[in-house]
Amino acid sequence: MQPNTEFDFADKTSGYWALVILPLALPTVYTYEIPLHLLPIATVGSRAEVSFGKNKKYAGIIKAIVTDAPTYKTKPLLNILDDAPLIYPQQLQLWQWLSDYYMCTEGEVMAAALPANFKLSSETVLLYNTDFGDDFSALGDEEYLIAEALQLKLELSITEVQQIMDATHVYPTIKKLIDKQVCFIREELNEKYKIKKENYVLLHPQYANEQQLAPLLNEWKGAHKQMELLLAYLHLSKTEGDVVQSTLLKKAQATTAQLKGLVEKHILVVESRSVDRIKSLPKDIFIDFELSTAQQLALAEVQQVFTQKSVCLLHGVTGSGKTQLYIKLMEQYFNAGQQVLYLLPEIALTAQIIRRLQKHFGGNITIYHSKFNNQERIELWNKIRTGEVKIVLGARSALFLPFKNLGLVLVDEEHDASYKQQDPAPRYNARDAAIYYGSLFNAKILLGSATPSLETYYNAQQQKYGLVTLSERFGGIQLPAIEIINTTQVVQKGKVMISPQLKEAIQKTVEADKQVILFQNRRGYNPYIICGTCGYLPQCTHCDVSLTLHKYSNKMHCHYCASIYPKLVTCPACGTNTWLEKNFGTEKIEEQLENDFTHFKIARMDVDSVRGKTAHDNLIQLFEQQRLDILVGTQMVVKGLDFDKVGLVGILDADGLLSFADFRANERAFQLMEQVSGRAGRKEAQGKVMIQAVNVKHPILALVQQHNYEQFFKIEIEKRKEFFYPPFSRVVMLTLKHKDKTIVDGAANRLALLLSQDLKEFITGPAAPIVGRLRNLYLMEIMIKLPKEAGKSGVYRKVIRNHINLLHSETTFKNVQVVVDVDPV
Numbered sequence: 106m107q108p109n110t111e112f113d114f115a116d117k118t119s120g121y122w123a124l125v126i127l128p129l130a131l132p133t134v135y136t137y138e139i140p141l142h143l144l145p146i147a148t149v150g151s152r153a154e155v156s157f158g159k160n161k162k163y164a165g166i167i168k169a170i171v172t173d174a175p176t177y178k179t180k181p182l183l184n185i186l187d188d189a190p191l192i193y194p195q196q197l198q199l200w201q202w203l204s205d206y207y208m209c210t211e212g213e214v215m216a217a218a219l220p221a222n223f224k225l226s227s228e229t230v231l232l233y234n235t236d237f238g239d240d241f242s243a244l245g246d247e248e249y250l251i252a253e254a255l256q257l258k259l260e261l262s263i264t265e266v267q268q269i270m271d272a273t274h275v276y277p278t279i280k281k282l283i284d285k286q287v288c289f290i291r292e293e294l295n296e297k298y299k300i301k302k303e304n305y306v307l308l309h310p311q312y313a314n315e316q317q318l319a320p321l322l323n324e325w326k327g328a329h330k331q332m333e334l335l336l337a338y339l340h341l342s343k344t345e346g347d348v349v350q351s352t353l354l355k356k357a358q359a360t361t362a363q364l365k366g367l368v369e370k371h372i373l374v375v376e377s378r379s380v381d382r383i384k385s386l387p388k389d390i391f392i393d394f395e396l397s398t399a400q401q402l403a404l405a406e407v408q409q410v411f412t413q414k415s416v417c418l419l420h421g422v423t424g425s426g427k428t429q430l431y432i433k434l435m436e437q438y439f440n441a442g443q444q445v446l447y448l449l450p451e452i453a454l455t456a457q458i459i460r461r462l463q464k465h466f467g468g469n470i471t472i473y474h475s476k477f478n479n480q481e482r483i484e485l486w487n488k489i490r491t492g493e494v495k496i497v498l499g500a501r502s503a504l505f506l507p508f509k510n511l512g513l514v515l516v517d518e519e520h521d522a523s524y525k526q527q528d529p530a531p532r533y534n535a536r537d538a539a540i541y542y543g544s545l546f547n548a549k550i551l552l553g554s555a556t557p558s559l560e561t562y563y564n565a566q567q568q569k570y571g572l573v574t575l576s577e578r579f580g581g582i583q584l585p586a587i588e589i590i591n592t593t594q595v596v597q598k599g600k601v602m603i604s605p606q607l608k609e610a611i612q613k614t615v616e617a618d619k620q621v622i623l624f625q626n627r628r629g630y631n632p633y634i635i636c637g638t639c640g641y642l643p644q645c646t647h648c649d650v651s652l653t654l655h656k657y658s659n660k661m662h663c664h665y666c667a668s669i670y671p672k673l674v675t676c677p678a679c680g681t682n683t684w685l686e687k688n689f690g691t692e693k694i695e696e697q698l699e700n701d702f703t704h705f706k707i708a709r710m711d712v713d714s715v716r717g718k719t720a721h722d723n724l725i726q727l728f729e730q731q732r733l734d735i736l737v738g739t740q741m742v743v744k745g746l747d748f749d750k751v752g753l754v755g756i757l758d759a760d761g762l763l764s765f766a767d768f769r770a771n772e773r774a775f776q777l778m779e780q781v782s783g784r785a786g787r788k789e790a791q792g793k794v795m796i797q798a799v800n801v802k803h804p805i806l807a808l809v810q811q812h813n814y815e816q817f818f819k820i821e822i823e824k825r826k827e828f829f830y831p832p833f834s835r836v837v838m839l840t841l842k843h844k845d846k847t848i849v850d851g852a853a854n855r856l857a858l859l860l861s862q863d864l865k866e867f868i869t870g871p872a873a874p875i876v877g878r879l880r881n882l883y884l885m886e887i888m889i890k891l892p893k894e895a896g897k898s899g900v901y902r903k904v905i906r907n908h909i910n911l912l913h914s915e916t917t918f919k920n921v922q923v924v925v926d927v928d929p930v
């Protein structure tokens with residue numbers, strides 16, 4: 106399937122060929138001949154400029170160099186763009202693994218893995234860097250030509266660059282211009298996130314703790330004005346959290362020179378920050394706390410596990426101090442000169458953790474973020490590649506960084522579904538990929554959670570992973586007491602669900618100078634029905650799963666086995682017809698609270714209320730500083746947040762959580778409720794949680810009430826086994842998409858038929874998903890539950906791939922998109 110025959114370089118042949126990955130969804134790598142003059146600089150892991158197709162050019166990555174002459178004529182490499190490899194062999198291995206396991210192409214992985222500025226193609230558009238200025242003296246002749254044109258037109262396509270230079274091989278010149286920051290590559294994503302920079306003032310890490318400040322203040326030797334400025338700073342940081350330089354100078358009526366004085370004395374630090382980027386903090390480490398006895402024990406156990414196994418699960422209840430344990434462990438690997446990767450489910454949600462870690466690791470911590478601008482990403486990329494950067498904190502895309510000597514990977518909140526990328530390919534789970542990537546370095550991987558995923562806990566039970574348990578909260582505080590409140594009556598009245606009991610508890614909590622978090626799941630758009638008289642939830646007769654009302658069919662569907670039922674008129678449990686469709690959201694609740702509690706400060710945290718990352722972090726800081734009484738939110742309030750003063754947590758609608766319609770429904774419900782409960786009573790005194798439900802007898806509620814993860818696991822794993830779900834099988838979900846409903850239905854049936862030739866007993870469906878049409882495309886799903894036989898998964902994947910290709914070879918179905926999702930969450 107190799108393109109091309111038009112070149113003939115036979116006279117200058119070097120006898121070497123390069124296998125090149127192109128950043129496209131192509132099924133294979135392509136072979137190019139290495140011309141003699143490029144042979145000395147062609148290295149595996151470097152970018153090469155190649156032509157592809159009629160007249161397209163790409164910067165591809167050299168995956169391998171071979172001496173076996175291909176049986177067909179090949180095009181030559183046009184240029185080598187990098188002096189040193191951009192990536193290490195481990196990354197090439199990771200890419201290959203991801204493309205095999207998640208059934209996508211290496212080109213798709215490459216496109217996801219490389220920062221935009223490393224990706225050049227004929228479609229690339231260059232953007233002039235308006236900060237560059239007018240000084241072109243450092244530019245070569247050709248660079249000068251392009252820079253001038255860019256300055257005038259602000260953006261140029263590669264074709265335009267080719268015309269200006271009157272040359273076809275323009276990539277090396279473009280690369281130099283990017284290196285010199287004359288221009289960037291345009292990427293849609295970055296335009297949306299223009300990162301504003303601001304100067305922030307912070308305490309020097311040596312004064313991170315106020316006790317260290319007292320002697321300094323008592324024996325103040327500097328200018329009086331400086332002391333005033335410092336006091337103003339302390340005041341501001343207490344009341345506002347992050348302190349912006351301009352605000353501080355205004356408040357203190359001080360000058361930049363006075364501030365500079367304090368900076369020179371290493372009392373304050375000024376830092377130019379783009380939202381959550383940490384830059385010029387001193388590279389000192391301050392680990393100024395001791396682990397409790399239980400924590401010390403757990404740490405020792407983890408270390409013991411790591412002498413025998415590379416993966417360990419730390420199952421620690423909420424507030425047990427897992428983060429503190431990570432810190433100690435990170436310090437150890439850092440001191441041994443190894444790199445540490447700290448993965449978080451969503452970077453935007455965890456500005457708090459960043460602040461916590463920054464206190465201890467200062468400038469040694471680096472955050473990596475797919476939303477950073479191009480230049481920042483490249484800078485970081487290179488520092489990680491050379492090993493200069495030792496500790497990286499990031500969401501899933503940080504996995505693609507070119508680590509040099511990775512020693513430790515921490516996967517915090519390992520159960521979190523955000524570790525799975527949904528769209529586009531590669532649809533990978535960063536936790537699982539991290540385990541593979543880590544193994545290439547012989548690194549240790551610590552998975553942490555208060556509510557581990559069933560897969561992980563099962564692996565620990567099977568002794569594939571080590572298991573360390575921390576079952577008490579730090580400071581000996583009891584886990585919160587959980588009360589379950591029957592809200593049938595409230596529901597009947599069709600009111601926003603704040604029961605009188607909860608209302609009273611909110612009142613009392615805030616009056617006692619404590620705070621309240623109220624949680625409402627955001628899947629409100631997904632209506633479900635419940636009997637308003639007896640709380641009966643319609644369930645599938647074949648499965649232990651509640652049914653979902655579909656918008657299009659107006660019928661009830663089971664997503665477990667794909668059965669379809671007519672919409673119920675009469676409740677089979679009590680004979681009434683009082684069905685309620687429930688979907689009130691956080692906004693309505695906020696409004697209700699404002700009516701009920703006119704004197705309390707109330708805020709809402711969900712995707713609508715927090716546009717952008719700063720808004721979110723500001724809200725968290727306001728709450729941290731107790732300038733808010735009540736926070737109402739969606740999943741966002743669940744993720745690993747650590748507040749000192751939360752006395753009460755309310756889960757407004759447990760039925761909503763328990764009616765998710767797939768095999769992970771119970772797992773997700775348990776995790777969410779346990780996690781959100783875990784925000785209560787973390788410091789000082791035991792907290793209280795109120796869970797409102799109509800279906801108060803649901804067994805999951807009792808398990809949450811007892812904080813009994815082990816029992817939950819025992820029950821749930823049995824069901825998974827019975828119905829052959831993960832971790833006993835591996836799910837591959839195929840989603841077919843087409844704008845014509847009949848075509849997509851036809852294609853789904855056809856594909857299911859094809860697949861059943863080889864995989865009959867493993868197929869469920871086809872069935873329409875909850876949302877049967879998305880962006881004008883109709884959807885159909887086929888679920889395949891594959892057995893986990895060693896060595897067989899490659900065969901299964903090939904079979905699936907072949908049948909999809911067969912489907913596409915039929916004229917009627919050739920335009921039906923088939924999305925393959927391995928291990929969907």
Ligand SMILES: Nc1ncnc2c1ncn2[C@@H]1O[C@H](COP(=O)(O)OP(=O)(O)OP(=O)(O)O)[C@@H](O)[C@H]1O
Nearest residue numbers: 394395396397423424425426427428429579745747
């Ligand atoms: N050894 C310690 N010394 C001082 N403070 C500690 C210690 N251990 C825990 N804490 C404090 O207790 C609180 C809870 O700890 P942490 O946030 O690490 O818990 P966690 O296990 O990560 O909880 P979650 O799973 O709910 O996120 C934090 O404020 C933390 O600073």
Ligand SMILES: [Zn+2]
Nearest residue numbers: 636639676679
């Ligand atoms: Zn009923």
